[in-house]
Amino acid sequence: VFLLLIYNLKLLFLLIRRCSGELTYCSGVRRSRDAIVWLGQRKHSSYDATHKNTLNASMTSVAQMYSMVHEADVLLWHENDLSQADADALVKKTNIRFCVLSKATGWGRPSSQIHVEASRKGRWSEGYLSMIRWYAITCWQILVNLGYEYAMRFDDDSFLLSRIDYNLFTILRKTGAKYGFRSVARECDRNFGFFVDKYISQSQ
Incomplete structure (x- = not known):
C-alpha cells in the first residue's frame, strides 16, 4: 500500500508539474x-514586423479565407514581446x-552549441537559426x-490567398496522413527542393 501511495503521489506530482509548466508558457x-501556429516578433532583422504589415495581416488572411x-x-x-493588441485579427x-x-x-541553441561563438560573417541571424x-x-x-x-504552421509574413471551406485537420485525420500541403512554392536556393523530392521518393 505504501509503495502504491508513493507511485500515485509521483503521478500526481508529474501531472501538476506538466499542468503548471503549460500555464507558465501558454495563456x-x-x-x-488541432493548432494553427504562428511564431511572431515585434522586431525582425530583415523586414518590418509591425502590426499592420506582417503578423496581424497574416492572421487576417486566415480569418477571411479559412471558414473552419x-x-x-x-x-x-513569441519572445515575451507581443500582446493581444499586436494580434487581434482572430480574437x-x-x-x-x-x-x-x-x-x-525548445527555443535557442542546443546545449552542445551554447559556448560556440557565432560567426560575424554568417548569412543568417541568431534568431533566424533559432526559428529554423x-x-x-x-x-x-x-x-x-x-x-x-x-x-498548421504560418510564417508571420505568409498569407492564405484562397478560400477553404472544409476542415483541413479532419481530412488529415480521416486519411491517417502525417503531413499535408496545398501547393508547392519553390523559393529556396541551392537545390533544396530537389533534395526534398529525392528524400520523399526514397522514404515511401
Whole structure:
C-alpha cells in the first residue's frame, strides 16, 4: 500500500508539474486537438514586423479565407514581446493562446552549441537559426505535451490567398496522413527542393 501511495503521489506530482509548466508558457487552456501556429516578433532583422504589415495581416488572411478556423486553437509563440493588441485579427474567431519561447519550450541553441561563438560573417541571424531549429526539431514535442495532435504552421509574413471551406485537420485525420500541403512554392536556393523530392521518393 505504501509503495502504491508513493507511485500515485509521483503521478500526481508529474501531472501538476506538466499542468503548471503549460500555464507558465501558454495563456488560456486547450480547446481543440488541432493548432494553427504562428511564431511572431515585434522586431525582425530583415523586414518590418509591425502590426499592420506582417503578423496581424497574416492572421487576417486566415480569418477571411479559412471558414473552419474556429475549430482549431491558435498558438502565437513569441519572445515575451507581443500582446493581444499586436494580434487581434482572430480574437473573436477562435481560441488564441499566447505562448512564450524559452529554453523550456525548445527555443535557442542546443546545449552542445551554447559556448560556440557565432560567426560575424554568417548569412543568417541568431534568431533566424533559432526559428529554423524550433520549427524543424523542437516544437513538435512541445505541441504534443500541450495535447495537440495536428498543427498548421504560418510564417508571420505568409498569407492564405484562397478560400477553404472544409476542415483541413479532419481530412488529415480521416486519411491517417502525417503531413499535408496545398501547393508547392519553390523559393529556396541551392537545390533544396530537389533534395526534398529525392528524400520523399526514397522514404515511401
